[in-house]
Amino acid sequence: MWIQPSVAEIAEEISQCLAVGDQAMAVRLAFRIVERFDRSSPEVREVMVELEPNLTGNSQFDALLAAVVEYSCAMNGSSPPRWVDHASRFLDHFWFVANLRSLEADALANSPISFTRRGVFVCSGALTYA
Numbered sequence: 001m002w003i004q005p006s007v008a009e010i011a012e013e014i015s016q017c018l019a020v021g022d023q024a025m026a027v028r029l030a031f032r033i034v035e036r037f038d039r040s041s042p043e044v045r046e047v048m049v050e051l052e053p054n055l056t057g058n059s060q061f062d063a064l065l066a067a068v069v070e071y072s073c074a075m076n077g078s079s080p081p082r083w084v085d086h087a088s089r090f091l092d093h094f095w096f097v098a099n100l101r102s103l104e105a106d107a108l109a110n111s112p113i114s115f116t117r118r119g120v121f122v123c124s125g126a127l128t129y130a
Contacts, residue, residue: 004036004048007069011053014065018058026056027097030064035129037072045078052083060095062088063118070114071127091119098123 005013010029017026037045049069055062066089073080083089096104097120107121115122 004040004044006048006051006053007033007065008051008053011056011061011065014061015054015056018056018061026058026061027064030061030068031126032129033065033068034072034075034127037069037076042076042078045073045076049073049081052081052086055088059088059091060120063091063095063120064097064115065089067112067115067118067120068127071112074112074114089118094119094121096121097126 010033014026014029017023017029033048037048040048049072053065056065066084066086070080070084096107098107103123104121106123110124111121112127
């Protein structure tokens with residue numbers, strides 16, 4: 001049986017992407033957690049999020065990872081791990097992940113609370129998958 005990678009492992013991949021300047025791939029890896037979490041059993045979900053990931057070296061992605069995990073847990077009726085509430089998982093400024101001024105209103109209106117409380121804003125549809 002194939003086990004989904006943990007969020008800690010994905011955070012390492014994100015760090016590697018950021019180190020080579022591939023922010024787009026780092027965003028895709030973070031958002032892909034939603035699908036992986038949704039498609040996993042409750043037991044696998046717990047294993048995926050239990051270990052706190054190392055910080056990525058980018059406060060925006062540290063907040064994004066916590067937001068994605070908190071959102072995924074809420075959508076699947078489970079409690080998020082405690083590490084999502086650490087101060088290092090919150091921004092002191094707003095970050096619009098799409099980085100397009102024309103999409104900021106959409107992101108302000110449609111971001112789930114797990115994102116907005118961290119200062120992270122995503123557009124409608126950003127957390128959906130085929």
